[in-house]
Amino acid sequence: MPEERAPHLNVPAPGIRPGGEPDFTHVSIPAAGEVDRPAPDTPPEEMRDLAFTIIRVLNRKGEAVGPWAPEVAPEMLLQGLRDMVKLRTYDARMMTAQRQGKTSFYMQHLGEEAISCAFQRALRKGDMNFPTYRQAGLLIAAGYPLVNMMNQVYSNDADPVRGRQLPVFYSSKQHGFFSISGNLATQYPQAVGWAMAAAIKREKKLAAAWIGDGSTAESDFHGALVFASTYKPPVILNIVNNQWAISTFQGIARGGAGTFAARGHGFGIPALRVDGNDYLAVYAAAQWATERARADLGPTIIEFVTYRTGGHSTSDDPSAYRPKEEGLAWPLGDPILRLKAHLIALGVWSEDRHTQAEAEIKAEVVAAQKEAEAIGTLHTGRRPSPRDMFEDVFAEMPPHLVRQRHEVGY
């Protein structure tokens, strides 16, 4: 019998705070290619290990190795590289635009570009993402026009959501991108419900839910897993573990658990843990999960391990709570550099072509930005009308809203 002692409150804390030396030696990272790839119809209890490791494809030499290395044409990877560069370029422009007062707020993806850009490539028309605010790569990879995204960020008169939402809260049904909510985690059960609807209608579509490491603590995460586990609809439950939730390190949400992916085990849902900075690994995992969904094998959980290199949002300065250089110390590297190195190793890419591509993409982004700004920004140019404020509360405007609209003079 262990000795009695008064209890104490265990408050997990990151090892290192500002001023300290970043240290990720506690993150155990298997070599690329090391993890087995079971057939997607393997019983969940036979592949529990996949939640406690990290599936990786790209090794340090830029080679794609091991059973998870997907068979893909170099063209697709080149496109993936362009998508990621585009997202990063777009982010940089919008961060600046926000600082210039052209909009109120922005959230960037720095370091996390591979996840949404690669995942989207495993989806088909008709599938639906239920994203958070940090998956704009889904839109870019789906071919959504950059200028639409900017119009949304600027809340101008061409904003597809009529100036109603915070910047980056995009919505495009056609591109499989569900309207983003400011309330964390609420989209998780909705994705499950959407997939249940597909199952009820017996239509070959799937849903992909997205959530951050910190947000897995929310009630909706549980509700989603309970319903997914019971009704087994075609849904992929993605967790983006970027180590931070604003100023809170992932250990506060993860507590005593081995990994976020392992939360799936209590529900009998297969769970993968994947190198989120490895475009090929992300794509391979997404493919594996979509195969399960498309074969009516039910839900899959994927934890993408990555690092939020930037601030949480333009309102956040991470140097207040973590060492400035922590991002550089992050052992999984940069997703763009890694895919670039792979393509160069494949012989289909070069530093020069990369520089040239960067310039082209920048020109494209700048052109889109000009186009958007010609319409308007948050405080200038053509902006949504106050009239728009009263529309879409209901399909038809009820009398009390008509009265209120008249009061404003519209």
Place this chain on the structure above:
Amino acid sequence: MPEERAPHLNVPAPGIRPGGEPDFTHVSIPAAGEVDRPAPDTPPEEMRDLAFTIIRVLNRKGEAVGPWAPEVAPEMLLQGLRDMVKLRTYDARMMTAQRQGKTSFYMQHLGEEAISCAFQRALRKGDMNFPTYRQAGLLIAAGYPLVNMMNQVYSNDADPVRGRQLPVFYSSKQHGFFSISGNLATQYPQAVGWAMAAAIKREKKLAAAWIGDGSTAESDFHGALVFASTYKPPVILNIVNNQWAISTFQGIARGGAGTFAARGHGFGIPALRVDGNDYLAVYAAAQWATERARADLGPTIIEFVTYRTGGHSTSDDPSAYRPKEEGLAWPLGDPILRLKAHLIALGVWSEDRHTQAEAEIKAEVVAAQKEAEAIGTLHTGRRPSPRDMFEDVFAEMPPHLVRQRHEVGY
């Protein structure tokens, strides 16, 4: 790659419905004594098996066998038997009283008596239960006067909660019994918070949370596990899996998971699965978990496997959704009969003494009932005043409530 096919909605259903032959052959039940008892400070990942088996002590011959067999004096077991008989007798009287219109509602424990009666014996003064409506054995084993319970059920003038709560929603701080809520699962995070408070104050107290199988689907279950996993306070998270949630069988809440206990694994919380109809196994598991809590080793999950032999409440008729004889087919037997057989096998008890004890207990219950009824029942005798209705909304009655009370004439 598995073949593509349209998804379908998986709606779990119990194998057998009214008219069918009850069948529990799918419930795999290890023999008593078969499961190892690891030291309470064993790392959680080394004892995952305990969530997938059933810890049992009393075998068919009434012997207490195996490593979980607790060292207890026969006197304690005799008291335990009396507690269970008392609870069952009390239940029967109150069920009848409700049918006689003496109160509005009642909920019985039939078949589940061992769980709350035995668990309480592992607690100490100062520990706190956060119960559901089906753990009145905690009060009985703690020596709470039966007449108080009846006064509560009758909502009479001596009701400790002044007629405000539904019958069986007891409250007794002194007896370590937290006020019951009608909202399922809400007590689960509260228990964690109470234990966190003990940890913050570094006081040697523990909390025991209670929840039903069906209610584990609620958000509060997740919130509780997340906080318990992070702060590791001295809390025991009990799940009473009595196979049913009103008309809904446990498969709807459990979904694809192996067991409810296994939900703890995603949180790194050790989890036991225990024969809830085995007084000794319940006690042994409770002891193991309290040892962990008292040694500052953090939370434990215990799933008690049992069967709700009666209706959900007096408002429920289970023959509408399950075979009438299902209870008889339940393979874990009756907790009273099993402990009785054990005591007879030990040579400290006999059929005659049991009959005599039953008569004594019945007399005690009847006497308490007379005492309570002499005060009043829901519609007769001395009842709480309308004045009581306005008290305790706040510590001090604010002006608007004073005005409302005056309007009623008090």
Place this chain on the structure above:
Amino acid sequence: MTRMTMIEAIRDAHAVAMEADDDVIVMGEDVGFFGGVFRCTAGLQQRFGVDRCFDTPISELGIVGTAVGMAAYGLKPVVEIQFADYMYPGYDQIVSEAARLRYRSAGEFTCPMVVRMPTGGGIYGAQTHSQSPEALFTHVAGLKTVVPSNPADAKGLLLAAIAEPDPVIFLEPKRLYNGPYDGHHDRPSVPWSKHPDGEVGNGHCITPLGKARVMREGTQATLLTYGTMVHVALAAVEEAGVDVEVIDLRTLLPLDLDAIVASVNKTGRCVVLHEATLTSGFGAELAAQVQAECFYHLEAPVLRVAGWDTPYPHAQEWDYFPGPDRVRRAIETVMED
């Protein structure tokens, strides 16, 4: 036309809607095989299959949250919350999601769903089986809120709610499930089979949302109410011997302001009645609107009769429930002023 209880009428509305439209699906706790603790969905699983009427885990969050996803997909989920008192875990999904989806996506994603829940007291259900949370919904832009007071309206309004392109909160006064109830708890209860509003049309008969119903014409005062209280009001008016116009609002949002204003301008006096706690109850909104719209016609302040500002107690059920005596006294007071 058939005589039905409110339960049967609700069941019938479900069946009619499910028959007409394969996209209508029903889910909730115990609604499947068993047909709901109040039996409002009995027989639907057997008739329409387990894909279209099924039991859910006990998670109001999950019920509403998955329904939002289903509605966005194109289904029409009609979900049951077992008691309104238990809707809180699903409140975030109702308020932050269902109510705002059309708005925040500028109409690209919508949420046509109905959330049904039994409300109100009068059944000795104490604080967790008696609540009337309508004001928590009427405050939220993007929701419509409906409360029927009889079987005919229960069917008609539920069919109208299912036909809506936006989320509707459908509050069913459980005290009325089996018969009208005038608050005289000491008198024998009356079944719907003995009441004209127990007469329910066959097939697809809709009661439109947003239209109040004058239950009793009157000239001396207007009584605005809904749900169980409609019957209490009618009884109290007879007992008061005052010629009060009783209006059953039926839909709280959108509100039939025209009907209200016309009546109060005619009578010059107004009593507002509901079971929910007084402070910030829907009666506050009614009083605020009536005094604003009818100020120059009002001969007395608008008077509110409501549940006390306490949790709903068990033993003191009839002290809490705003029964005919309190209503009669209010009518007398408003006539005195």
Place this chain on the structure above:
Amino acid sequence: MTRMTMIEAIRDAHAVAMEADDDVIVMGEDVGFFGGVFRCTAGLQQRFGVDRCFDTPISELGIVGTAVGMAAYGLKPVVEIQFADYMYPGYDQIVSEAARLRYRSAGEFTCPMVVRMPTGGGIYGAQTHSQSPEALFTHVAGLKTVVPSNPADAKGLLLAAIAEPDPVIFLEPKRLYNGPYDGHHDRPSVPWSKHPDGEVGNGHCITPLGKARVMREGTQATLLTYGTMVHVALAAVEEAGVDVEVIDLRTLLPLDLDAIVASVNKTGRCVVLHEATLTSGFGAELAAQVQAECFYHLEAPVLRVAGWDTPYPHAQEWDYFPGPDRVRRAIETVMED
């Protein structure tokens, strides 16, 4: 006395309370090491230790739910919900548990806790960083609801809230954190250091709950408001050139009805002003009570100015926000009637 921002005043109130009572503990998302996204708890973890001020997982349910357990144990949790818009997952624990615990256990278990949350708009926060959900709390028996409008009151009311034996909802108008705000978004912002109410007493100075404050005496009309709108009201009154009495309610429940009635009976006219959506907002309760209590003194209907019945938009921030122009027009209207 020290000049402080509202953020500093709130921080100071925490520190004073934590210094005086070891049982006061603080938790919430990002409140620990970092000190909160608005920095209202900055320095507390460093000063009082990680046991008494710590970060929580992102679960408003968990924050409130564990706080209920802590409060029942005997601690005084003061918890932060990062934005009021995110309180919904914790709403069940607030409404069904914190608010009712004393009642349902007849005083045996109590829940002395404070739930702080930033509310209101004016910061381009759109629908999920701008809400004012006070009416969702005032409708619930067992809760007290407080809204300070300046640093002095923020400190004084927070200390009073912490001293309460029952749960208090403490709504902090985030637009006021750094300075008063009169709604003229096109004018430079003013810091609290330039405002008399930025003067905050040292140590344990309490502003009692349940007492309104007359911000400006007046004779021609009464303007009832709270939070950010206090400053908008004062500006609008000056611009309207009408002698309006402006009352800062400070506590919504319990309400200082005496102060309200005295003022309206004196002025005979009343405007009610808040940011929350109009329908079923707290203004409805105010209008209902004022017309009931002051009927024979009222020369015009009570007029409500409030947020529109839509979600709070982003681009249309200033069309939504009930700014000085709308308030001035309302004052003019109420004077015309």
